[in-house]
Amino acid sequence: MKKTIILVVIAVILVTGVVGGIYYKKSHAEKKTNVTTVAITDPNVVEFTSKEGQTALEVLKANAEVNYTNSSSGALVNEVNGIKNSDTKFWIYSVNGVDGTVAADKYICKNGDVVKWEYKGF
Numbered sequence: 051m052k053k054t055i056i057l058v059v060i061a062v063i064l065v066t067g068v069v070g071g072i073y074y075k076k077s078h079a080e081k082k083t084n085v086t087t088v089a090i091t092d093p094n095v096v097e098f099t100s101k102e103g104q105t106a107l108e109v110l111k112a113n114a115e116v117n118y119t120n121s122s123s124g125a126l127v128n129e130v131n132g133i134k135n136s137d138t139k140f141w142i143y144s145v146n147g148v149d150g151t152v153a154a155d156k157y158i159c160k161n162g163d164v165v166k167w168e169y170k171g172f
Contacts, residue, residue, distance in 0.1 A: 093133060094169040100159035106143050107154035109165045124153020130167060139171045 098113045100106075107125050110116050117129035127141040128134060135141060143150045143157075144166050150157055159165060 093131065095166065096130060097164060097166040100145075100161070100163040100165050102159070102161035104159050105155050106145060106150060106157040106159060106165050109159060110143070110154065110167055114167075118154075120155075121153075125155040127154060127167070130169070133169055139169055141167055141169050143167045 096110070096114055098109050100109045104112075107116075107118065107127070110127065110130065114131050115129075116127060117134075118125045118127045120126075127143075130141050133141075143154055145157065145159065145163050147164075147166075
C-alpha cells in the first residue's frame, strides 16, 4: 500500500513538472515573437526599417551610435558606430534602394521604408 502511494505521488510530481515545463517553454516562445534581431554582417552597412514621419537621420540615431554636424543645407553624418568619415569615404543613405537627394534630416520616411546607410567612396 505504501509503495502504491509513493508511486502515485511520484507520478503526480512528474506529470506536474512536464506540464509546467511545456507551459513555461510555450509562454516564453510566444514572448520572443516581438523581438527584432539585427544581424551585423558588414560594419560599413547598416539598414533599418522606418516608422511613419521619421527622418532618415532619426531612423539612424534610433538604431546606431551617430555623430553628425548641422549645416545650412542639413545634417552631415560624420560617424556611425565608431566608423568616421575620411577624405575618400563617407556615410551616405538610400531609402528603398534610391539614393538620398536631400540631407538625412530633411528626408521624411513613410512607415516601412528601408533606410540603408553605407560607408563608401565616390
